[in-house]
């Protein structure tokens with residue numbers, strides 16, 4: 001059976017437009033982080049907030065050492081351990097996800113809801129987006145239980161070309 005790509009993706013808002021106003025994404029993410037931390041009785045300390053800001057600098061996943069370099073551009077002396085601890089905190093509270101395939105981190109746009117993360121990663125513009133994985137999660141759960149398999153990392157990562165880059169390359 002031929003599987004032709006559908007003309008209009010079911011979630012057209014999935015990949016942000018290359019020229020969108022990203023300051024709104026960042027502002028939203030920080031607001032959500034504050035709400036989530038308050039709900040969990042946790043504190044968004046200065047370093048945690050700065051790490052979250054560095055992760056949200058763009059929609060491209062960022063590695064821990066790039067975050068560290070970013071935070072220390074002004075000659076600061078933040079230690080790698082402090083960044084790792086902040087990342088652990090942010091992951092624990094669902095504000096950031098780790099993409100194993102890239103060994104990098106990405107901000108969560110659905111941080112206020114419980115969810116299993118699934119990512120589409122564009123190899124051209126390097127941005128990654130979290131897709132609505134409800135149907136995928138259901139199918140994966142069914143398969144796992146059929147095999148009696150206990151998952152430890154359920155994040156699904158799919159690499160390819162986003163709609164914007166695909167259009168440009170066509």
Ligand SMILES: [Zn+2]
Nearest residue numbers: 016021022025
């Ligand atoms: Zn954005």
Ligand SMILES: [Zn+2]
Nearest residue numbers: 108109110117
């Ligand atoms: Zn998420």
Ligand SMILES: [Zn+2]
Nearest residue numbers: 122125162165
């Ligand atoms: Zn792209």
